[in-house]
Structures are given as C-alpha cells and as structure tokens.
Amino acid sequence: MRLLQLPRADAPAPTRPSGVREVARFNWPMYAVGATTVVLGWALARRLPVRPARLARAGAATAAALLVGSTAATWWVYDHARPFSFDWLDDLLPEGPGDHLVLSAGLDEAARPLAARHPGAAQCVVDLYDPALMTTGSIRRAHRLTGGAAQGALPGRPTALPVESAAHDSVFAVFAAHELRRREDREALFAECVRVLRPGGALVLVEHRRDAANAAAYGPGAWHFLPRAEWLRLADHAGLRRGAERRIAGLVTAFAFRKEAAA
Numbered sequence: 503m504r505l506l507q508l509p510r511a512d513a514p515a516p517t518r519p520s521g522v523r524e525v526a527r528f529n530w531p532m533y534a535v536g537a538t539t540v541v542l543g544w545a546l547a548r549r550l551p552v553r554p555a556r557l558a559r560a561g562a563a564t565a566a567a568l569l570v571g572s573t574a575a576t577w578w579v580y581d582h583a584r585p586f587s588f589d590w591l592d593d594l595l596p597e598g599p600g601d602h603l604v605l606s607a608g609l610d611e612a613a614r615p616l617a618a619r620h621p622g623a624a625q626c627v628v629d630l631y632d633p634a635l636m637t638t639g640s641i642r643r644a645h646r647l648t649g650g651a652a653q654g655a656l657p658g659r660p661t662a663l664p665v666e667s668a669a670h671d672s673v674f675a676v677f678a679a680h681e682l683r684r685r686e687d688r689e690a691l692f693a694e695c696v697r698v699l700r701p702g703g704a705l706v707l708v709e710h711r712r713d714a715a716n717a718a719a720y721g722p723g724a725w726h727f728l729p730r731a732e733w734l735r736l737a738d739h740a741g742l743r744r745g746a747e748r749r750i751a752g753l754v755t756a757f758a759f760r761k762e763a764a765a
Contacts, residue, residue: 521580522573528644532723539565568721575719575753583751585708586615586676594746594758595704599623600671603663603698605678605691607631608645610655612676626665627651628658630691635660636681638726660691665698673699676708680728688732692740702763705742707733708756716753733757 526533543562547555579585591599601624604613608631617625629651633642651657656664660682673695682688695705709727710716716724737744737759745758 522577524644525576525580526573527647528640530643531639533569536565536569540569571718572720572723579751579753583754585750585754585756586611588616588619590748590750590756591619591706593748594706594756595672599674599706600703601669602626602672602674603628603665603670605630605658605663605673605675606651606655607636607678607681608641608651609648610651612674613655616674626670627655628663628665629655630658630660630678630682632659635684635687637683638681641681660687660694663694663698667697668700669698670703671700672704672706674706674708676706677710679707680709680726688736689739692736692742696740696742696761699761701761703761704745705737705759705761706756707759708750708754709733710753711755719753730755 540562543558543565547558547562550558599616599620602616602620604610604616604625604627606612606627606629608629610627610629613625613627617623630636631641631645631651636642658664675691675695679688679691682691692705699705710720710724711733712724712727712729716727734744737757740759742759742761745760747758748756750756
C-alpha cells in the first residue's frame with residue numbers, strides 16, 4: 503500500500519478556490535439554461551398578449567430565483583461554512599482520524615486539507631472515478647478541468663478497494679459516494695469500507711441530502727442528492743453502527759458510521 507506524502511506540520515493549510523466558482527465551472531450548462539430562460543422569458547413577455555406574458559414573466563422570475571438561490575446556497579456552504587476545513591470533525595471523531603483512507607470520485611478536495619489538519623496521521627487516497635459508473639456531466643467536467651485525483655492516488659473500484667483488510671482507523675467519503683448512481687455500486691462500496699476498517703473504526707460520510715432544505719436551495723438539482731434514509735439503509739446493510747451525525751450550514755450532513763469493535 504502506498505501512502506501519500508503528508509505536508510509538514512508547520513506548512514499552512516492549503517487554500518482552495520471559491521466554491522461558487524467551482525460549482526459554476528462544473529455545472530455551467532445548468533447556469534446557461536437558467537440564464538437563457540430568464541432572458542427569453544422577459545423578452546417574450548414584451549411581445550405576448552397579457553396572459554401568456556404573465557406566464558413568461560413567471561417562468562423567468564422562477565428561473566432567476568433558482569439561479570440566485572442556488573448560488574447563494576453554494577456560497578453559504580462552501581465559501582462561508584467551509585466544510586473542507588474539517589473543524590466539525592471533532593464532533594464525529596473525537597479520537598481523530600488515525601491512519602485513514604480518503605475516497606474520491608474524480609475530484610479530490612478532502613485529502614490535502616485533512617492531511618494538513620492532522621499532519622501526524624498516515625493517509626492513503628483511492629480514486630473511484632469511472633465514467634461508466636459516474637454518468638453525470640458535472641463530475642466528468644470536474645475531472646477534466648481539475649486534472650482528476652490527487653497525485654499518488656490509487657485507482658480503485660467500488661467492489662475492490664486496493665487496500666488490505668483492517669488497515670485503517672477511518673475512511674472518508676466526502677461528496678463522493680453519491681456519484682455512484684447505482685444502488686449495487688453503493689452497497690459494494692460500503693461493504694468494502696467495512697472490510698478495510700479496523701474494529702471500532704469509522705466511515706465518515708459527508709453529503710448533501712435530498713430533503714426540503716436542499717430542494718428549496720437547489721430546486722430540481724436536489725434530486726441529484728440521495729435521501730438520508732438511503733445512507734442509513736446502506737450503513738445498516740453493511741453492518742455498520744450509526745454513530746454521531748452533524749449538520750453543516752443547514753444543507754450538508756456529516757455521518758459517522760462505526761464498525762463493531764472486536765469482542
């Protein structure tokens with residue numbers, strides 16, 4: 503197993519681009535469609551009879567509200583609350599991450615800040631990106647525009663992580679697991695996480711949820727997320743025990759699922 507070189511203890515924590523800029527880059531077709539809808543709606547409203555004009559203005563206003571609301575929500579989560587600072591982690595893992603595995607899905611934003619926050623902990627990164635499994639345009643653009651996984655990351659599959667059994671104290675899947683769109687791939691990944699965890703170890707899962715708050719913020723885009731019930735089902739199916747749970751900025755949830763300790 504290869505371990506990534508960790509930053510020195512006195513090295514500053516790595517900075518990261520604005521969350522708003524990143525989301526706009528990776529999801530620009532959605533923003534383009536929204537902006538076009540706004541412009542066309544208002545332009546058509548000036549040329550249509552009264553009732554159709556009202557509908558056109560309503561459509562334009564709805565599209566504008568979704569654009570503004572989703573952009574504001576993205577800023578609130580990624581630029582203001584900064585989930586990649588990992589200042590919430592002590593609530594889930596008071597003992598620290600220990601020897602940990604970071605899972606990415608073509609875009610790794612967790613490994614470097616996590617290593618900088620815990621410079622004494624050994625870290626391994628496995629990238630699960632597979633365009634045959636991860637079919638959304640946004641993750642493909644993110645992979646292409648950012649150069650993909652961290653340098654030194656090991657390629658892996660949901661069914662076979664290239665890590666020895668019981669090798670890690672914790673596994674981190676930060677905004678990565680939802681990119682597996684098939685139920686069986688998610689189940690396989692959770693089973694592999696159980697295999698590589700030591701007894702008493704934790705899977706730390708960080709995701710937006712498909713819930714009322716995210717639907718209000720992101721509109722139809724919230725259907726890309728998975729409901730809380732699905733993450734709990736996956737944990738139960740894999741034999742993981744539900745641990746601490748932390749809400750971040752009202753729109754993101756961090757879960758800690760525990761492997762049973764040795765008898």
